[in-house]
Amino acid sequence: MTVTRALNGGTVHAETRQRILKLCAEMGYRQNRQAQGLRLNRSWLIGLVVSTVKHEFWGRVVDAVEHTLQNAGYHLVIVQSGRYFAWEKVEFLMSRNIDGLLLSSPCKEDVYRHFQQQQVPTVLLNLDTPLVPFPFVGCANRDGAMDAMRHLAALGHRRIAHLRGPAGEYAADERCLGYLQAVHELGLAEEPGLLVQANFHYDGGYRGVHELLERRIAFTALFAANDYVAMGASRALQEQGLRVPEDVSIIGFSGDEVGAYHSPPLTTMKEPVDEMVSHAIDILLHPEKRNDAQGSPIKLQLPTTFIQRASCARLANQESP
């Protein structure tokens, strides 16, 4: 009836609208989102798939998504995929009739195809895959990695190890490629032993350092897959009596606040999470922005920024460890 028009901005006499609004406030009337959704076939729900929310980086992502979506009138449904994205969770998410999906954690191929086939508008967040033509927004992982390496190289380091993230994960692969390219372009020590397989967590950095030390690989600096790995590595080095940055320089990736309170404060490449998320959601909610001029899905890489703190130092004369 007229009430609907008054509340949804239809063409209603100003006076009538006033009266209606007043009555609604008095009666505590509130529109029923479920009925609206049923009629309009929408849910105003956006799914967000992340691997975990326990790390500050993902907290930054969730924070930005929550904030941006709220301004657009949408609610956020979080799903943690954990190590792998179980079908049960996929189905649970899809049962909500979500209006869009933000994928921020890698999925198996058939899961990607499922989303594609279900026609859910999807945007990949700091994660890309050739398997499926979804738009992508992320940071310039490779360039950022190269910038990090340039910084270390400029401080005189030649033997730089990389604790890389999980093989096959986009961000990890890209940063690793950046590392390799920098090693090559800058003429640094190129040695398989300097490249260590880790993950994106503390323990990866911790164990990575132990692996380097046990295998007696000489290195004076370390580029970590992210800040958590960097902190785990830093901890391991210090436990082994090595000083950071006097003996080993460390640079991380992410720009988490937690790194600023680490000892020593962590030098890092900051990912522009807020901008990434705001672009991703913009694309998600505006179908016309999904493709570029050529008609292929948009791929957006936002630059990282260098944050100098205190975990990198100029190389002293002697090599160590």
Add this chain to the structure above:
Amino acid sequence: MTVTRALNGGTVHAETRQRILKLCAEMGYRQNRQAQGLRLNRSWLIGLVVSTVKHEFWGRVVDAVEHTLQNAGYHLVIVQSGRYFAWEKVEFLMSRNIDGLLLSSPCKEDVYRHFQQQQVPTVLLNLDTPLVPFPFVGCANRDGAMDAMRHLAALGHRRIAHLRGPAGEYAADERCLGYLQAVHELGLAEEPGLLVQANFHYDGGYRGVHELLERRIAFTALFAANDYVAMGASRALQEQGLRVPEDVSIIGFSGDEVGAYHSPPLTTMKEPVDEMVSHAIDILLHPEKRNDAQGSPIKLQLPTTFIQRASCARLANQESP
């Protein structure tokens, strides 16, 4: 029709059910949650109000809530209240017709009353208020604080400072009361200057230490409002050339993993987040469990556990700083 019964567990011939399930799978049919919700007046949505998701502690909360709710068939709607819980956000949350509310961040009085008046089943998570008769689940903040203090006292410390959380916030107040009670019962140095107002973040700890040092308060140990405060404090002390734990012992509260990779690894009281959340949701989803035998809302305090790492040491002879 019969399809509904087949899917929802009604009384249907086994053979018919098989045929229906097969057809549903083939057609990709999925029940419409919005229509169900409209009919049954439910949303299978639980609101979770936290101050922020950027800290690991809140990440642990969200993680536990997400996991527990999923097992119960509910989805989670997160709202970050930030410093204060704006009415706009409250209304945004309520517009979803949520089936329940988990309050984990303090609200203003009228917001509590609003939830009460709106008849949303609400459970307070690590947060209590006399303003409104909601069930409460949290950890034993006061006992945990006393345990922490006992540990420091047992190491010989007599001048123990406390960097307390925001005045008026339940957890902060309780921990502070525990501190004061311990000081009193254990006969420790009782001095207004040893109690410093901070917050629950790094910067609170950082600034708190600076305040102590500037005011030349002598202390040999520090009980921090939570792990983040403890890390901020540790950072500040080390920047000022004081060693942790040799010069100052620090104990935190929360049991976040991040503390384990701090230098030095942080001794702390761990909050049983998973258990807290699982109890809270149990109460939320089972109205009959909301009140105790006397008919008053249930109040549940789960014990903290002591985690010894390396930020506390026995008091040396000389007082410092």
Add this chain to the structure above:
DNA sequence: CTCTATAATGTTCACGTGAACACATCACCT
């Protein structure tokens, strides 16, 4: 004044579901 365009309001219906009820079938008991 009449005609027409516009503004404002009223009416009907379908969205997909589950509760309530009606009905059909069948086995079993007396």
Add this chain to the structure above:
DNA sequence: AGGTGATGTGTTCACGTGAACATTATAGAG
């Protein structure tokens, strides 16, 4: 045979909304 209860299936309706259309009031032009 007739009655009884259990089991399985069909029908109707309302939940709250917005699109579409129908209707009425209002204003301006000729």
